[in-house]
Amino acid sequence: MSLNLKSLISVLNAKCEGLENDVFIDHISIDSRSLQNGSQTLFFALTGVNNDAHLFIPDLIEKGVQNFVVHYIPKELPGKANFLVVENTLDALQEFAAYYRNLFHFPIIGLTGSNGKTIVKEWLNFLLSPDYNIIRSPKSYNSQVGVPLSVIAINEKHNLGIFEAGISTVNEMAKLEKIIKPNIGVLTNIGSAHDEGFLNLVQKIDEKLLLFKDCPVIIYQKTEVVDSCLTQFAAEYMMHPRKLFSWSFTDKSADVFILKKESKNDHTNIQYQYQNETFALEIPFSDSASIENAISCLLVLLHFKYDQTTIQNRIEMLYPVRMRLEVKNGINNCSIIDDSYSSDFQSLKIALDFLESQTKKNASKTVILSDIFQSGFSNEELYSKVAQLIVDNKINRVIGIGATISSFAAKFPNSQMFQNTAAFIQSIESLNFQNETILIKGARSFEFEEIVSLLEEKTHETVLEINLDAISHNFNYFKSKLAPNVKMMVMVKAFGYGNGGLEIAKLLEHHKVDYLGVAFADEGISLKNGGIKLPIMVLNPESTSFPSIIQYQLEPEIYSIKGLNAFLKIAREKKLKDFPIHIKIDTGMHRLGFEENTIEELIETLKGNSTVRVQSILSHLATSDDPKHYDFVNKQIALFEKLSSRLMNELNINPIRHILNTSGISNFPDSQYNMVRLGIGLYGVSNDPAEQKYLENVGTLKSIISQVRNIPAGDSVGYGRRFMANKETKIATIPIGYADGISRLWGNEVGFVNIKNQKAPIVGSVCMDMLMVNVSEIDCKEGDPVIIFGESPTVIEMAEALKTIPYEIMTSISQRVKRVFFR
Incomplete structure (x- = not known):
């Protein structure tokens, strides 16, 4: 990509400020934290209910980014960068992607459905890659933001695209259809995912079919409800002749009828009838979902007129799709990021951003990388771009595996190259892996799972898998409930509720939460030693931990006169000034906190004191999850308002106030004050069955x-x-x-x-x-x-x-x- 920024003014219907000379861009970004942002980046400042990327523009300008698509220009920034001002930055990103898509004229396969989209996409990429230079959605980039980012990765060398589109409610697919503009449509399994966003199954299918509005071919599993929807769809969108290419286990009128299906030893043999002939096919899976996905792929191959021998030879080589980046403990205090089943340029960029977010404090960053396939670039251009990514992401060591990447060794600083995986494994002990975060990223043919096995810390075969995307989803769900400018403290005590403290804290820091909450000082110290820079509040500090709390710049909750005096004594000895503390008020929980009859003494103790600063005043609700006791909650809130207001007035302070926990966020939205505390909800658990369906399992x-x-x-x-x-x-x-x-x-x-x-x-x-x-x-x-x-x-x-x-x-x-x- 190399586009003149001035040419985009009319495309985005933008007003331009600051742009005088010709500026060319070669990178689109929406993530202010990415180390890949640079002078030729065009940054779209997306805004949401509780997110505003405009706030990060000053930092980006400091890092060299000069080109921005914005809804408004932040104060003091006019004249400091090039700004394209639009009504809505997400709409602008989608308009740009649609414009960019129309610069290319090769076939595009568009996939939608409830389940199987990503697997079918990856399998089609594998099945068709011997004959095409394919661009596809990286990972599961199928959302209103993910689809434009996927399409923007197209370059002149590609000659086939495979993009997936995911929706969760009505009025979403029309925007994605403009961006993807598929020539071949594949409708995968229609299941219960996102049912809550639609009135019924018919409405959901109708919305998904909008991806195929101008699509000459639609591939689908023939069912009564889908056929009915397609009939109505065809009547509404008779743009040109359309081919419906169907398959079925039960309906003999389908174009491809599955006559027989037998599963044995994790394989399935089917017989299918197509154009009055019968064919046999072996699928290397036995579960129903994989069989359906393989049949969708079969119909694409038939549409492309592949012969039966080629179809059989390729389909029998299908493999389980790994759709995730995994973080594992490695040998010698290393962390392993396992992305050992794919190697393409777009997913490398994603993996490098993830590597940065998961690197421990003071740990070096290592990338083990195989030859990269299907980039659409010449090898010279590709490995020049990869080398620049390595530099931009401040990678300390690169280990290349493969004949092609080895031939470009000179482009990579501090690199070691091996012709194949076996040669690397023979030398693994001499490479001295320790105290590193290691991204392992390779194409399937390199069998990098062997490398992961060798570098992974050996433990028994029981594991607790933590879905970081689910944590992000749940965090954003609760954040969407907050009024503007309400801060969020997230609880990571008790080892992140058993899920892992440091890794989750790193993710939350990535999301720019305002505070982390831990129970004891040692939990906070562990996070600080792991490189966490967020403010950390210690909810149950013991007086013996006060020196450590001060040393590690943690912030103690103070809940008694005795504890306050003990902390003040140490604070004076260390000659502290305005050290942040958090005052806990007991409003009825009767666990910890200043009761009403101790407020006078609290005020007298704090009045005129300059060694500490009251950073926040808080209390804790006892029954925010139980409607039978909501009257008690309201009494707690009223008492908190009374006592916290008295403290603020008599001490002449304006601290953060917070009383709501997870269930309080949902059930008492009028009492958010300046901050809320998210706990169990982050980890996918709600006491309300109606709310539970909106949370994801972590x-x-x-x-x-x-x-x-x-x-x-x-x-x-x-x-x-x-x-x-x-x-x-x-x-x-x-x-x-x-x-x-x-x-x-x-x-x-x-x-x-x-x-x-x-x-x-x-x-x-x-x-x-x-x-x-x-x-x-x-x-x-x-x-x-x-x-x-x-x-x-x-x-x-x-x-x-x-x-x-x-x-x-x-x-x-x-x-x-x-x-x-x-x-």
């Missing part, structure tokens, strides 16, 4: 089957013989137990695990390191994955069965369980 506890055995009727399982088989029973043993945090009360057929989307009841007592489940009705084997909790069972289900709360389930997971973070 933590999934996984293990595997260690052993499967059949026991006869009359035999028992586990300690105390608490399970007695009344018939021959198939038992699977899972390597997780109460030492990992699974309550013994969850055993003896109270609880279950999930194997192949089926419930497997826990039988007998939960042991220290393992538990046993009944898998008599499940086709499973040793090594198969097991979900202990996540989507099913949820921590809410477990808590209800155990008569406890989700907090306890989550925070009980032992530190010996490895945490894997992914996006």
Whole structure:
């Protein structure tokens, strides 16, 4: 991309300020934190309910960015950069992407549906890449922002595009259709995702079909409801002759009819009828979702007129799609970012931004990178661009693997090159990996999973997977409930509610939250040592920790006269001035805090004191999640208003005030004051079933089957013989137990695990390191994955069965369980 900025003024219907000479741009950005921003970047300052990228423009100008698309020009910045002023910056980004798309005239495949979009996109890329130079959406970039960013990556060397479009409600797809303008449409599985955004299934299908408004070919699974919607759609949009290319398991009138389907050993053999001929096809999967996705790919290949031999040879090589970046603990105090199944230029840019957000304090950054395929650039241009990315992202060491990248070694500072993965593995010990954050990014053919295995810290096979995108989603959900300028404190105490403190804190810092909250000083110290720069409030400081709190610039909650005097004594000894403290008022929780009869003494102690500054006044609601006690909550809020106002008036201060916790944010929106505290909601749990459906699951506890055995009727399982088989029973043993945090009360057929989307009841007592489940009705084997909790069972289900709360389930997971973070 190289575009004259002046040429975009009419495209964006913008007013221009500051632009005098010709300026050329080669990079579009919406992320102020990206190290890839530079002098030829055009930055779109997007705004949302609680986000305004205009606030970061001064920092960007300092870093050399000179070109901005804005809704308004921030004060004191006119004349300091080039500004294109528009009505709405998101609309402008989409208009720019639509303009850019129309500069190219090769075929575009557009995908939409509820499920399977990303998998079908990646599989089509694999199936068609031997014959085309493909540009595709990176990762799952299918949103109102993701689609324009995907399309903007097109260059002159591409000759086929594959883009996915995702929507969550009405009036969204028309904008994406203008940007993608597909020539071939693929409608994947229509499921329940985003049902809440539509009146009914028909409305959802109608909205998705708008992607294909001008599309000559639509590929889809033939069903009565989809056919009905397509009939109406065709009547409304008769722009030109349109081909409907359908498939079905049940309807013989479909263009491709699946005559037979047999699954065995994780493979499925199908027979299908097409143009009055019958063909056989082996699909290397047995689950229904993968089979449907493979059939969608089959129809695309048939549309492209591939012969049956080529179709079979390529489809039998399909592979599980990794749609995420994973953060894992590595050897020698390293962190591993595992992106070992893809290597293209766009996803490299995304991975490098993620690397920056996850790098520990003082850790060096290393990239292990294979040859890059399908960039659309010549090798010379491609590796020049990659080398510049490496420099821009301040990468300390590059390890290239592959003949092509090795031939451009001179372009990369501090690099080591290997012809293949085997050569790298032979030299791995001499490379001395330690105290590094290592991005491992390679094309599938390089088998970089072997490198991940060698560099990953060895732990047992039970892991807690943390979805960082789900945390971002939940954070933004609650932030959208806040009035403008209300600050957000997020609680990361108790090891991030069992999910991992530092990694989540880094993500929250990336989101520019205002405060982090921890329970004890050592939690805050750990975050500071990990490089966190956000203000951190310590909610339960012990007086013995005050020197450390001061040393690490933490901010203590003060809840008693005794504690205040102890802190003031140390503060005077250290000759502090205006050190921030937070005053806790007890409004009825009766746990910690100044009660009403101690406010007078508190005021007298603080009056005229210059060693500390009251940064905030807070209290805590006892029953904000229980409608039966809302009257009590209102009394708490009224008392907080009274006592905090008195403190402010008599001390002549204007601190932050905050009383709302997660359920308070949702249930008492009129009491947000200057800040709210988000806790369990960030981790995907709400006490309100209506709200729960808007939150995403964050933590999934996984293990595997260690052993499967059949026991006869009359035999028992586990300690105390608490399970007695009344018939021959198939038992699977899972390597997780109460030492990992699974309550013994969850055993003896109270609880279950999930194997192949089926419930497997826990039988007998939960042991220290393992538990046993009944898998008599499940086709499973040793090594198969097991979900202990996540989507099913949820921590809410477990808590209800155990008569406890989700907090306890989550925070009980032992530190010996490895945490894997992914996006």
